[in-house]
Amino acid sequence: MAELSEQNSASGESASGAAESAFSGSFAAYTAGLAFALLLTGASFLVSQTSLLWAPGVAAGLAVLAIAQMGVHLVFFLHIGTGSDNTNTVLALAFGVLVVTLVVSGSLWIMANLNANMLPPSAIMEMQR
Amino acid sequence: MSAQAASVALAGQPGAMPASGGGPAPVRIVVAYGFWIFLLSDIIMFSALFATYAVLSGQTAGGPSGHDLFGLRHVGVETLCLLFSSYTCGLGVLAIERRYLTGFYLAFAVTFALGASFLGLEISEFAGMIARGAGPSRSAFLSAFFSLVGLHGVHVSAGLLWLAFMVAQTIAKGPRDFVRRRLLCFSLFWHALDIIWVALLTLVYLMGAR
Numbered sequence: 001m002a003e004l005s006e007q008n009s010a011s012g013e014s015a016s017g018a019a020e021s022a023f024s025g026s027f028a029a030y031t032a033g034l035a036f037a038l039l040l041t042g043a044s045f046l047v048s049q050t051s052l053l054w055a056p057g058v059a060a061g062l063a064v065l066a067i068a069q070m071g072v073h074l075v076f077f078l079h080i081g082t083g084s085d086n087t088n089t090v091l092a093l094a095f096g097v098l099v100v101t102l103v104v105s106g107s108l109w110i111m112a113n114l115n116a117n118m119l120p121p122s123a124i125m126e127m128q129r
Numbered sequence: 130m131s132a133q134a135a136s137v138a139l140a141g142q143p144g145a146m147p148a149s150g151g152g153p154a155p156v157r158i159v160v161a162y163g164f165w166i167f168l169l170s171d172i173i174m175f176s177a178l179f180a181t182y183a184v185l186s187g188q189t190a191g192g193p194s195g196h197d198l199f200g201l202r203h204v205g206v207e208t209l210c211l212l213f214s215s216y217t218c219g220l221g222v223l224a225i226e227r228r229y230l231t232g233f234y235l236a237f238a239v240t241f242a243l244g245a246s247f248l249g250l251e252i253s254e255f256a257g258m259i260a261r262g263a264g265p266s267r268s269a270f271l272s273a274f275f276s277l278v279g280l281h282g283v284h285v286s287a288g289l290l291w292l293a294f295m296v297a298q299t300i301a302k303g304p305r306d307f308v309r310r311r312l313l314c315f316s317l318f319w320h321a322l323d324i325i326w327v328a329l330l331t332l333v334y335l336m337g338a339r
Protein backbone atom coordinates (compact mmCIF):
# COMPACT_ATOMS: atom_id res chain seq x y z
CA MET A 1 0.00 0.00 0.00
CA ALA A 2 2.76 2.36 0.98
CA GLU A 3 4.71 1.83 -2.23
CA LEU A 4 1.70 2.49 -4.36
CA SER A 5 0.80 5.61 -2.37
CA GLU A 6 4.31 6.90 -2.75
CA GLN A 7 4.17 6.44 -6.49
CA ASN A 8 0.90 8.33 -6.47
CA SER A 9 2.39 11.21 -4.51
CA ALA A 10 5.41 11.25 -6.79
CA SER A 11 3.11 11.82 -9.72
CA GLY A 12 1.23 14.48 -7.77
CA GLU A 13 -2.00 12.57 -7.32
CA SER A 14 -1.89 11.71 -3.65
CA ALA A 15 -5.15 13.49 -2.77
CA SER A 16 -7.43 10.50 -3.22
CA GLY A 17 -4.94 8.09 -1.62
CA ALA A 18 -4.47 10.21 1.51
CA ALA A 19 -8.15 11.00 1.93
CA GLU A 20 -8.85 8.14 4.34
CA SER A 21 -5.65 8.38 6.41
CA ALA A 22 -4.92 10.15 9.67
CA PHE A 23 -5.27 13.95 9.84
CA SER A 24 -7.46 14.37 6.76
CA GLY A 25 -11.22 14.42 6.99
CA SER A 26 -14.36 15.29 5.12
CA PHE A 27 -16.82 18.17 4.99
CA ALA A 28 -19.37 16.07 6.90
CA ALA A 29 -16.85 15.35 9.68
CA TYR A 30 -15.94 19.03 10.10
CA THR A 31 -19.58 20.13 10.14
CA ALA A 32 -20.56 17.44 12.65
CA GLY A 33 -17.55 18.43 14.79
CA LEU A 34 -18.57 22.10 14.69
CA ALA A 35 -22.14 21.19 15.74
CA PHE A 36 -20.95 19.02 18.66
CA ALA A 37 -18.41 21.63 19.76
CA LEU A 38 -21.03 24.41 19.71
CA LEU A 39 -23.40 22.22 21.72
CA LEU A 40 -20.77 21.38 24.35
CA THR A 41 -19.53 25.00 24.59
CA GLY A 42 -23.13 26.17 25.05
CA ALA A 43 -23.64 23.53 27.74
CA SER A 44 -20.45 24.66 29.53
CA PHE A 45 -21.61 28.30 29.63
CA LEU A 46 -25.11 27.18 30.75
CA VAL A 47 -23.73 24.99 33.56
CA SER A 48 -21.39 27.72 34.82
CA GLN A 49 -23.97 30.54 34.72
CA THR A 50 -27.11 28.82 36.05
CA SER A 51 -27.94 26.60 39.00
CA LEU A 52 -28.79 23.70 36.71
CA LEU A 53 -26.23 21.48 38.44
CA TRP A 54 -25.86 20.95 42.19
CA ALA A 55 -23.41 23.73 43.14
CA PRO A 56 -20.55 21.56 44.49
CA GLY A 57 -20.72 19.45 41.31
CA VAL A 58 -20.36 22.32 38.85
CA ALA A 59 -16.54 22.05 38.64
CA ALA A 60 -16.75 18.32 37.90
CA GLY A 61 -19.49 18.94 35.32
CA LEU A 62 -17.40 21.59 33.57
CA ALA A 63 -14.38 19.26 33.54
CA VAL A 64 -16.44 16.47 31.97
CA LEU A 65 -17.83 18.83 29.30
CA ALA A 66 -14.32 20.15 28.51
CA ILE A 67 -12.83 16.66 28.17
CA ALA A 68 -15.75 15.64 25.94
CA GLN A 69 -15.18 18.68 23.75
CA MET A 70 -11.45 17.94 23.47
CA GLY A 71 -12.41 14.44 22.33
CA VAL A 72 -14.76 15.92 19.72
CA HIS A 73 -11.95 18.16 18.45
CA LEU A 74 -9.49 15.25 18.28
CA VAL A 75 -11.90 12.97 16.39
CA PHE A 76 -13.67 15.42 14.07
CA PHE A 77 -11.04 18.15 13.49
CA LEU A 78 -7.74 16.29 13.86
CA HIS A 79 -9.31 13.02 12.61
CA ILE A 80 -7.63 10.78 15.14
CA GLY A 81 -9.69 7.64 15.13
CA THR A 82 -9.49 3.88 15.08
CA GLY A 83 -8.17 3.45 11.52
CA SER A 84 -5.31 1.02 10.99
CA ASP A 85 -2.71 3.74 10.26
CA ASN A 86 -3.76 5.68 13.37
CA THR A 87 -1.90 3.38 15.78
CA ASN A 88 1.25 5.50 16.12
CA THR A 89 -0.76 8.70 16.41
CA VAL A 90 -2.95 7.30 19.18
CA LEU A 91 0.06 5.86 21.04
CA ALA A 92 1.81 9.24 20.96
CA LEU A 93 -1.41 10.90 22.15
CA ALA A 94 -1.72 8.40 25.01
CA PHE A 95 1.83 9.18 26.13
CA GLY A 96 1.11 12.92 25.91
CA VAL A 97 -2.02 12.51 28.03
CA LEU A 98 0.00 10.51 30.59
CA VAL A 99 2.66 13.24 30.89
CA VAL A 100 0.06 16.03 31.10
CA THR A 101 -1.82 14.12 33.83
CA LEU A 102 1.39 13.56 35.80
CA VAL A 103 2.47 17.22 35.52
CA VAL A 104 -0.91 18.71 36.46
CA SER A 105 -2.08 16.27 39.14
CA GLY A 106 1.43 15.88 40.58
CA SER A 107 1.88 19.66 40.89
CA LEU A 108 -1.52 20.09 42.54
CA TRP A 109 -0.92 17.21 44.94
CA ILE A 110 2.54 18.35 46.01
CA MET A 111 1.54 22.00 46.39
CA ALA A 112 -1.58 21.09 48.41
CA ASN A 113 0.61 19.01 50.77
CA LEU A 114 3.15 21.81 51.08
CA ASN A 115 0.38 24.28 51.86
CA ALA A 116 -1.08 21.98 54.50
CA ASN A 117 2.32 21.38 56.18
CA MET A 118 3.44 25.02 56.01
CA LEU A 119 4.02 26.78 59.33
CA PRO A 120 2.03 29.97 59.76
CA PRO A 121 4.23 33.08 59.18
CA SER A 122 4.14 33.98 62.90
CA ALA A 123 5.68 30.59 63.83
CA ILE A 124 8.48 31.10 61.27
CA MET A 125 9.26 34.51 62.81
CA GLU A 126 9.34 32.81 66.20
CA MET A 127 11.86 30.18 64.98
CA GLN A 128 14.19 32.81 63.54
CA ARG A 129 14.73 34.47 66.90
CA MET B 130 -8.10 -1.26 0.37
CA SER B 131 -7.61 -2.29 -3.26
CA ALA B 132 -4.11 -0.81 -3.13
CA GLN B 133 -3.35 -2.91 -0.05
CA ALA B 134 -4.68 -6.04 -1.72
CA ALA B 135 -2.55 -5.32 -4.78
CA SER B 136 0.54 -4.78 -2.62
CA VAL B 137 -0.07 -8.04 -0.76
CA ALA B 138 -0.50 -9.84 -4.07
CA LEU B 139 2.79 -8.32 -5.31
CA ALA B 140 4.61 -9.52 -2.19
CA GLY B 141 3.20 -12.98 -2.80
CA GLN B 142 1.88 -13.30 0.77
CA PRO B 143 -1.89 -13.65 0.96
CA GLY B 144 -3.47 -12.67 4.28
CA ALA B 145 -2.93 -9.88 6.79
CA MET B 146 0.29 -7.86 6.52
CA PRO B 147 1.75 -6.24 9.65
CA ALA B 148 2.10 -2.44 9.55
CA SER B 149 5.90 -2.82 9.68
CA GLY B 150 5.81 -4.94 6.54
CA GLY B 151 4.31 -2.20 4.39
CA GLY B 152 7.56 -0.41 3.58
CA PRO B 153 8.15 3.30 4.18
CA ALA B 154 5.04 5.39 4.78
CA PRO B 155 4.15 8.21 2.37
CA VAL B 156 5.92 11.51 3.06
CA ARG B 157 2.63 13.19 3.96
CA ILE B 158 1.94 10.66 6.74
CA VAL B 159 5.49 10.95 8.15
CA VAL B 160 5.43 14.78 8.14
CA ALA B 161 2.01 14.91 9.81
CA TYR B 162 3.16 12.40 12.45
CA GLY B 163 6.32 14.37 13.22
CA PHE B 164 4.30 17.57 13.53
CA TRP B 165 1.85 15.74 15.80
CA ILE B 166 4.77 14.86 18.13
CA PHE B 167 5.72 18.57 18.20
CA LEU B 168 2.12 19.54 19.02
CA LEU B 169 2.02 17.05 21.91
CA SER B 170 5.25 18.53 23.31
CA ASP B 171 3.70 22.00 22.99
CA ILE B 172 0.64 20.77 24.91
CA ILE B 173 2.94 19.36 27.62
CA MET B 174 4.57 22.81 27.93
CA PHE B 175 1.09 24.32 28.33
CA SER B 176 0.28 21.71 30.99
CA ALA B 177 3.07 23.12 33.19
CA LEU B 178 1.49 26.58 32.96
CA PHE B 179 -1.97 25.11 33.59
CA ALA B 180 -0.60 23.45 36.74
CA THR B 181 0.97 26.77 37.81
CA TYR B 182 -2.31 28.58 37.28
CA ALA B 183 -4.30 25.92 39.15
CA VAL B 184 -1.93 26.22 42.13
CA LEU B 185 -1.86 30.04 42.17
CA SER B 186 -5.43 30.90 41.13
CA GLY B 187 -6.46 31.65 44.72
CA GLN B 188 -3.41 33.79 45.60
CA THR B 189 -4.83 37.21 44.78
CA ALA B 190 -2.80 39.12 47.44
CA GLY B 191 -5.84 41.24 48.28
CA GLY B 192 -6.19 42.25 44.62
CA PRO B 193 -9.04 41.50 42.20
CA SER B 194 -10.06 37.87 41.65
CA GLY B 195 -11.29 36.20 38.48
CA HIS B 196 -14.87 36.86 39.55
CA ASP B 197 -14.23 40.64 39.50
CA LEU B 198 -12.26 40.66 36.23
CA PHE B 199 -13.69 38.21 33.70
CA GLY B 200 -16.55 39.18 31.39
CA LEU B 201 -18.12 35.99 30.08
CA ARG B 202 -19.87 37.67 27.13
CA HIS B 203 -16.47 38.85 25.88
CA VAL B 204 -15.00 35.35 26.40
CA GLY B 205 -17.95 33.73 24.64
CA VAL B 206 -17.34 35.80 21.51
CA GLU B 207 -13.62 34.89 21.65
CA THR B 208 -14.55 31.19 21.90
CA LEU B 209 -16.89 31.41 18.89
CA CYS B 210 -14.22 33.23 16.83
CA LEU B 211 -11.68 30.49 17.51
CA LEU B 212 -14.12 27.62 16.98
CA PHE B 213 -15.40 28.92 13.64
CA SER B 214 -11.85 29.73 12.49
CA SER B 215 -10.89 26.11 13.24
CA TYR B 216 -13.84 24.99 11.10
CA THR B 217 -13.00 27.26 8.13
CA CYS B 218 -9.33 26.24 8.39
CA GLY B 219 -10.36 22.59 8.00
CA LEU B 220 -12.58 23.48 5.02
CA GLY B 221 -9.65 25.36 3.43
CA VAL B 222 -7.44 22.26 3.66
CA LEU B 223 -10.24 20.14 2.12
CA ALA B 224 -10.50 22.70 -0.73
CA ILE B 225 -6.77 22.71 -1.47
CA GLU B 226 -6.72 18.89 -1.48
CA ARG B 227 -9.35 19.06 -4.23
CA ARG B 228 -7.36 21.82 -6.03
CA TYR B 229 -10.29 24.24 -5.49
CA LEU B 230 -8.19 27.40 -5.10
CA THR B 231 -11.02 29.97 -4.83
CA GLY B 232 -12.55 28.02 -1.96
CA PHE B 233 -9.15 27.71 -0.27
CA TYR B 234 -8.42 31.47 -0.42
CA LEU B 235 -11.93 32.29 0.80
CA ALA B 236 -11.73 29.81 3.71
CA PHE B 237 -8.27 31.00 4.78
CA ALA B 238 -9.28 34.68 4.51
CA VAL B 239 -12.18 33.96 6.89
CA THR B 240 -9.83 31.98 9.16
CA PHE B 241 -7.42 34.92 9.29
CA ALA B 242 -10.22 37.43 9.99
CA LEU B 243 -11.64 35.31 12.83
CA GLY B 244 -8.18 34.67 14.31
CA ALA B 245 -7.37 38.38 14.17
CA SER B 246 -10.72 39.21 15.83
CA PHE B 247 -9.89 36.76 18.62
CA LEU B 248 -6.50 38.36 19.10
CA GLY B 249 -8.00 41.88 19.06
CA LEU B 250 -10.56 40.92 21.71
CA GLU B 251 -7.86 39.35 23.87
CA ILE B 252 -5.59 42.38 23.60
CA SER B 253 -8.47 44.72 24.50
CA GLU B 254 -9.25 42.48 27.51
CA PHE B 255 -5.60 42.59 28.67
CA ALA B 256 -5.41 46.37 28.14
CA GLY B 257 -8.62 46.85 30.15
CA MET B 258 -7.28 44.74 33.03
CA ILE B 259 -3.93 46.56 33.09
CA ALA B 260 -5.74 49.92 32.99
CA ARG B 261 -7.71 48.85 36.10
CA GLY B 262 -4.47 48.14 37.94
CA ALA B 263 -4.80 44.36 37.48
CA GLY B 264 -1.58 43.84 35.51
CA PRO B 265 0.69 40.80 35.73
CA SER B 266 2.69 42.31 38.63
CA ARG B 267 -0.37 42.75 40.90
CA SER B 268 -0.59 39.22 42.34
CA ALA B 269 0.53 35.63 41.82
CA PHE B 270 -2.90 34.85 40.39
CA LEU B 271 -2.54 37.57 37.75
CA SER B 272 1.07 36.58 36.91
CA ALA B 273 -0.11 33.02 36.25
CA PHE B 274 -3.15 34.29 34.31
CA PHE B 275 -1.11 36.53 32.00
CA SER B 276 1.54 33.82 31.40
CA LEU B 277 -1.01 31.14 30.53
CA VAL B 278 -3.48 33.19 28.46
CA GLY B 279 -0.67 35.32 27.02
CA LEU B 280 1.25 32.26 25.81
CA HIS B 281 -1.88 31.04 24.04
CA GLY B 282 -2.22 34.51 22.48
CA VAL B 283 1.41 34.37 21.32
CA HIS B 284 0.68 31.01 19.69
CA VAL B 285 -2.34 32.51 17.90
CA SER B 286 -0.20 35.45 16.68
CA ALA B 287 2.45 33.04 15.37
CA GLY B 288 -0.33 31.03 13.72
CA LEU B 289 -1.66 34.15 11.96
CA LEU B 290 1.83 34.96 10.63
CA TRP B 291 2.23 31.37 9.45
CA LEU B 292 -1.23 31.50 7.80
CA ALA B 293 -0.36 34.68 5.87
CA PHE B 294 2.98 33.17 4.83
CA MET B 295 1.32 29.95 3.62
CA VAL B 296 -1.28 31.84 1.57
CA ALA B 297 1.54 33.83 -0.07
CA GLN B 298 3.41 30.58 -0.76
CA THR B 299 0.31 29.01 -2.31
CA ILE B 300 -0.10 32.05 -4.57
CA ALA B 301 3.58 31.92 -5.57
CA LYS B 302 4.03 28.15 -6.02
CA GLY B 303 0.56 26.70 -6.53
CA PRO B 304 -0.95 23.72 -4.68
CA ARG B 305 2.14 21.53 -4.97
CA ASP B 306 2.80 18.53 -2.70
CA PHE B 307 5.10 20.29 -0.24
CA VAL B 308 2.81 23.34 -0.04
CA ARG B 309 -0.16 21.10 0.80
CA ARG B 310 1.91 19.26 3.43
CA ARG B 311 2.74 22.56 5.10
CA LEU B 312 -0.90 23.62 4.94
CA LEU B 313 -1.84 20.34 6.63
CA CYS B 314 0.68 21.05 9.42
CA PHE B 315 -0.72 24.56 9.81
CA SER B 316 -4.25 23.20 10.15
CA LEU B 317 -3.10 20.72 12.82
CA PHE B 318 -1.44 23.61 14.72
CA TRP B 319 -4.61 25.71 14.49
CA HIS B 320 -6.85 22.85 15.71
CA ALA B 321 -4.46 22.16 18.60
CA LEU B 322 -4.71 25.83 19.66
CA ASP B 323 -8.49 25.41 19.77
CA ILE B 324 -8.12 22.34 22.01
CA ILE B 325 -5.90 24.32 24.39
CA TRP B 326 -8.48 27.13 24.37
CA VAL B 327 -11.20 24.66 25.50
CA ALA B 328 -9.11 23.78 28.57
CA LEU B 329 -8.28 27.45 29.15
CA LEU B 330 -11.92 28.57 28.83
CA THR B 331 -13.05 25.95 31.34
CA LEU B 332 -10.29 26.24 33.95
CA VAL B 333 -9.60 29.98 33.82
CA TYR B 334 -12.80 31.70 32.74
CA LEU B 335 -15.80 29.47 33.49
CA MET B 336 -14.48 28.19 36.84
CA GLY B 337 -12.85 31.54 37.69
CA ALA B 338 -15.88 33.73 37.01
CA ARG B 339 -18.16 31.80 39.37
